[in-house]
Amino acid sequence: MNSWDNNPVLTIEHLTMRFGGLVAIDDLSFNVGRGDITALIGPNGAGKTTVFNCATGFYKPTEGRIIMNRSNGEHYLLERMADFQISAKAKVARTFQNIRLFGGMTLLENLMVAQHNPLMLASGYTIGGIFGLKSFKKAERDAVERARYWLDKTALIDRADAPAADLPYGDQRRLEIARAMCSGPELLCLDEPAAGLNPKESAELNALLQYIRKEHDTSILLIEHDMSVVMEISDHVVVLDYGEKISDGSAVEVKDDPKVIAAYLGVPDEEVDGVEEEVGI
Amino acid sequence: MSAKSGNLFIDSLKDAAIGGLIALALFSVLIGMKAEVASGLGGQLGIEYRWGAVAIAVAVVFAGRLLLNLFVWKAGTPVTQTAGRLIPSTQTLAPLAKYAMPVFLVLAVILPFLLMSAYGSRGSRQYLDLAILVTTYVMLGWGLNIVVGLAGLLDLGYVAFYAVGAYSYALLAEYFGFSFWICLPLAGILAAFWGIILGFPVLRLRGDYLAIVTLAFGEIIRIVLLNWYDFTGGPDGISGIPRPSFFGIEFNRGEGGFADTFGLEYSSIHRIIFLYYVILAMALITNFVTMRLRKLPVGRAWEALREDEIACRSLGINTTNTKLTAFALGAMFGGFAGSFFATRQGFISPESFTFIESAVILAIVVLGGLGSQIGVVIAAVVMIGGFEFFRGLEEYRMLVFGLLMVIIMVWKPRGLISTRTPSITLSGKKAKGISADLVQEGHG
Incomplete structure (x- = not known):
């Protein structure tokens, strides 16, 4: 029994997602271990992003259960929750494959929006805020401090008051992670965080993810194509192909799995010959 | 060559x-x-x-x-x-914008006295009437700015809330004999209620579809008012709407009137000046609340919604409630302005709440620059004031008016004041405005 099956933060059971006749995910089950960095890999069109969209409420799965086990002992069935509640209550945050920042707002404002729910509460649902409630002022200062902390950690502090759309690509990726972290998640879902990064930025990202996992007790589930990132930082790798799980294990186990090699590189010629003989071509 | x-x-x-x-x-x-x-x-x-x-x-x-x-x-x-x-570029105008706000404010406050000393109480009346009209549109523009400028929801039926406010006051006064000051908050609440009623069906709509439904909503309200003869008087409208009093003192000639109480000589201009200050105060409250809301979580959520709705949902923001608050608050200020309109005119009919009113208010917001408070003021002065100014040109004024709008849109496609000021800064200093090219206009 693997560590991720003993104490999972996220459990996906028999997840199936159909779009009309297309089966994007077929009876998928796996666990995301608490405190692990779990990588979800697979060729293009394998259904990785669909798994993310199901887990974060953007799609309603056709079948199956997605269970979030929070560290305080609460359990949430994510497939039944509205998308905004998944972030607010179940504490699952995500980033997007095509970066979705609030481009016309400054970096600081982006991080303030991420702390909407606690601030809304502190402002007495706006009414207290209009009259300048003291406790709201304090909550706002705390929120700014938290934003400053994450801007510092992602090395974006110098541009805190610049519009987010002005940032270079790599910085935008880091800002999106900082914004997700500002919502105080227990599980962080990253959709291709290293896409389009150069090797130096990629290494910095690895360090950032390790730091988040270690210092903030946040488990990470990531989709990635960059194998150097996957092999270096992930504790657990799940491989999808055509919506089905073909391999599940530690990075080393998965790397040598013939099914994974076949999915990524194709099968050796002898095997093709064997099959062709069987079929009779 | x-x-x-x-x-x-x-x-x-x-x-x-x-x-x-x-x-x-x-x-x-x-x-x-x-x-x-x-x-x-x-x-x-x-x-x-x-x-x-x-x-x-x-x-x-x-x-x-x-x-x-x-x-x-x-x-x-x-x-x-x-x-x-x-044509001066934005950079050269930027330092002027800093002084524009206080100058406008002082000018607005002393305007009646300026006019009185320049034209006398008889001659200044038409200018004061015009100032009241412009200020009403400034208030409407600021109200709509919450919905269109901040939340990025295109509302073509804003006049419906103006109508709800006006009719709320007129009907409450007619049937129950309530005074203006009691009806004012009630009219705002009723308009906000209708804002939520409109908000629900359009939550899932974006862009063109949202525009069509809001447009239809504006027309529905007007047509109901037109046809519900027993209740609203239909096309005959409602007349004899009571005028507002100054802390219970009526603006009447003779014993107990405003002039008598304060030992002034009676003049009809007193009421006009009073009305001017009422609408000015209401507009300034609208502005104050809006500016305040921008710095609160709800205001940032509106702007975030305009920028990217999906990202908002991924951050735990309830977009349904956020949209509804934008509709409700925008509608509430429209309702306040409507009840002021009713008390100023003393007579209202569905004629006053046609689609062209919505279009004019939206034009003020768009020409002024989406989300810009001072831009709305300039646009309202230019559009409403200019419209009256060119009255001598008779039917050609529409032509002049159209030409003016085309020129502004060619010169400044994102409105007169198109930079967005950040709602909070880390340094604590006033941050540089964000260029309009980076700011999303919302998807409806």
Whole structure:
């Protein structure tokens, strides 16, 4: 029994997602271990992003259960929750494959929006805020401090008051992670965080993810194509192909799995010959 | 160079001639013939020919196209570039904007006294009426700015809330005899309620579809008011709406009136000045609340919603509630303005709440710059004030008005004040405005 099956933060059971006749995910089950960095890999069109969209409420799965086990002992069935509640209550945050920042707002404002729910509460649902409630002022200062902390950690502090759309690509990726972290998640879902990064930025990202996992007790589930990132930082790798799980294990186990090699590189010629003989071509 | 300019001239002439021919074909029917009921022939339908007018129209098209070809479209250095340099750029205007706000405010507060000293109490009345009208539109513009400018939801039926506010006051006064000051908050609450009613069906709509539904909503309200004869008086409207009192003191001639109480000589201008200060205070409250809301989580959520709705949902923001609060608050300020409108006019009918009103308010917000408070003021002064100013031109003022709007939109496509000021800064200093190119307009 693997560590991720003993104490999972996220459990996906028999997840199936159909779009009309297309089966994007077929009876998928796996666990995301608490405190692990779990990588979800697979060729293009394998259904990785669909798994993310199901887990974060953007799609309603056709079948199956997605269970979030929070560290305080609460359990949430994510497939039944509205998308905004998944972030607010179940504490699952995500980033997007095509970066979705609030481009016309400054970096600081982006991080303030991420702390909407606690601030809304502190402002007495706006009414207290209009009259300048003291406790709201304090909550706002705390929120700014938290934003400053994450801007510092992602090395974006110098541009805190610049519009987010002005940032270079790599910085935008880091800002999106900082914004997700500002919502105080227990599980962080990253959709291709290293896409389009150069090797130096990629290494910095690895360090950032390790730091988040270690210092903030946040488990990470990531989709990635960059194998150097996957092999270096992930504790657990799940491989999808055509919506089905073909391999599940530690990075080393998965790397040598013939099914994974076949999915990524194709099968050796002898095997093709064997099959062709069987079929009779 | 001479050969090239010769070609340029011949090309331009050819092009202009083609333009003239097309104009001739179109205008000979559109302008050249006018169906008229000839009075001499006992009401028979006849056609009047106006070839002179056609010739003028064709000549204008020909000459205009020729000039544009020569100096703009085909010229090496178009005259528009040279002219563009003459118009001050945003950078040179930016320092002025800092002083614009206090100057406008002081001017607005002392305006009645300025007018009184300049024109006397009789002569200043029309200018004060105009100032009240402009301020009403400023307030409406600020109210709509919450919905369109901040939350990025295109609302073409804003006049519906204006109507709800006006009719709430008129009907409450007629049936229950409530005074203006009691009805004002009630009208705002009722309008906010209708804002939520409109909000629910349009939550899932975006862009064009949202615009169509809000447009329809505006028309529904107007048509209901028009046809519910027993209750609203239909096209006859409601007259004799009570005027507001100054802390219980009426603006009447004689014993106990405003002039009598304060030992002034009675003048009808007192009421007008009072109304002006009422709408000015209401507008300033609208502005204050909006500016405050922008710095609160709900305001940031509105702006985030305008930027990217999906990202908002991924951060745990309830987009349904956020949209509904935007609709409700925008509608509430529309309702306040509506009840002021009713008390000022003393008479309302569905005529006052047609689609063109929504269009004018939206034009004020768009021309002023989405989300910009001071931009709305400038646009309202230019549009409403300008509209009255050109009254002497009669039917041609629509033409002037349209031309003005086209010029502003060519010069500044994102409105007069198009930079967005950040709601909070880390440094604590006033941050640089964010260029409009980076700010999303919302998807409806």
